[in-house]
């Protein structure tokens with residue numbers, strides 16, 4: 001039986017970050033992974049998606065400048081870009097595992113099961129004990145429980161398709177649905193989105209979300225709202241027919257993007273006194289589970305914070321400090337900006353309502369008109385002291401501008417404070433003084 005100070009289950013962004021922090025502080029650390037080392041983000045999430053988005057962004061710019069320097073705008077060549085993506089994804093698992101071993105930690109492949117609060121058995125044979133465990137097992141796609149559900153592919157399957165079909169349907173209208181639809185649309189595929197209600201991207205301001213829908217519709221994406229999918233049939237030609245009340249659609253491929261569920265099963269957590277609910281492992285404000293020896297971080301925890309890579313990293317750093325006895329205060333999350341990488345991008349941070357809300361259609365401003373954006377919108381929210389407290393952006397550059405606004409909010413900046421700064425011109429940042 002091997003013994004460690006800390007054993008981490010799950011080698012994604014959360015687990016790996018905690019492992020390096022604890023090792024650097026002198027602990028003996030083991031990491032157990034039952035699939036690809038590196039986890040969702042670099043293997044089948046953020047990073048491969050972002051590689052595909054580089055093709056979308058290049059095409060969008062050319063489309064906007066059609067007859068203004070560009071005439072024929074090509075579709076994104078899926079096969080080539082998918083191969084380029086593999087240059088980033090292929091080395092991840094080995095590199096992540098080698099990194100752990102190279103740093104003097106123990107890498108264990110397999111499926112762990114708890115037999116008590118301080119012991120797991122991996123693959124049914126190997127026993128490991130630790131003073132502390134960190135659960136960092138993330139989430140996996142959830143699938144609609146309908147006849148034909150076995151025909152549904154996931155975002156993971158999409159990001160590794162060898163060929164983009166001519167006609168593709170995505171069920172759901174959250175982050176993943178919008179991002180995959182944007183990518184498929186840029187390859188020339190006919191894309192359908194089917195959503196059970198009429199609230200796409202429900203965490204975002206409705207006006208901004210519907211403007212994104214409109215812009216994607218103008219690019220050819222077919223949105224079907226208030227369609228509650230009941231069944232998926234395979235046709236004799238090998239296509240799929242999606243059925244709902246008064247609705248039928250035949251398509252080449254169906255992607256389910258109706259949310260993700262926590263990987264808290266298969267671990268025999270009840271034997272370690274760890275309690276879960278349907279959103280994941282229940283933790284207190286120190287990210288400690290119902291067992292005092294077991295912590296949980298990242299996507300697998302049942303908390304209201306958005307499930308994102310930088311959030312996972314923040315929790316990893318915090319929990320390492322707790323385990324090392326370097327902090328006893330409760331976790332205190334900073335502002336968390338989020339971006340839907342659509343075409344254009346939709347981003348938000350902080351409060352969505354306040355003492356003053358400034359909504360501006362900035363399409364005609366030089367920043368957005370020189371690249372001929374179809375429509376750009378920016379909402380800035382201020383408190384009664386005129387400090388910026390929130391923002392929603394729908395523009396091609398929303399992903400970078402949202403981080404600047406996050407810092408402005410953090411520093412309680414007012415219009416007067418913005419005027420004291422000099423930002424490079426012409427950039428989205430140099431517009432800041434006119435946005436408030």
Ligand SMILES: Cc1cc2nc3c(=O)[nH]c(=O)nc-3n(C[C@H](O)[C@H](O)[C@H](O)COP(=O)(O)OP(=O)(O)OC[C@H]3O[C@@H](n4cnc5c(N)ncnc54)[C@H](O)[C@@H]3O)c2cc1C
Nearest residue numbers: 010012013014034035039040041045137138298299308309
């Ligand atoms: C398509 C997609 C796009 C995304 N895009 C973004 C984005 O643009 N920006 C962003 O911030 N976030 C994005 N995310 C979310 C981001 O990927 C996650 O928030 C992040 O990966 C969470 O890290 P984690 O370490 O908690 O979980 P994961 O990265 O999921 O890692 C968990 C690890 O645990 C392993 N594991 C699971 N069960 C067990 C078990 N029983 N035993 C051992 N190991 C186990 C898994 O194999 C995995 O390696 C995206 C997600 C998806 C699916």
Ligand SMILES: NC(=O)c1ccc[n+]([C@@H]2O[C@H](COP(=O)([O-])OP(=O)(O)OC[C@H]3O[C@@H](n4cnc5c(N)ncnc54)[C@H](O)[C@@H]3O)[C@@H](O)[C@H]2O)c1
Nearest residue numbers: 172173174175176177195196257258259260307339340341
């Ligand atoms: N850019 C990013 O940061 C990014 C990108 C992708 C994923 N993520 C992370 O991954 C998580 C999961 O993404 P997601 O898009 O799967 O989840 P999500 O929660 O964002 O969206 C799920 C969507 O499915 C819909 N839905 C639920 N049941 C349905 C049904 N029966 N029929 C049709 N639609 C149904 C929901 O209403 C919702 O719109 C995100 O919440 C986020 O934490 C982040």
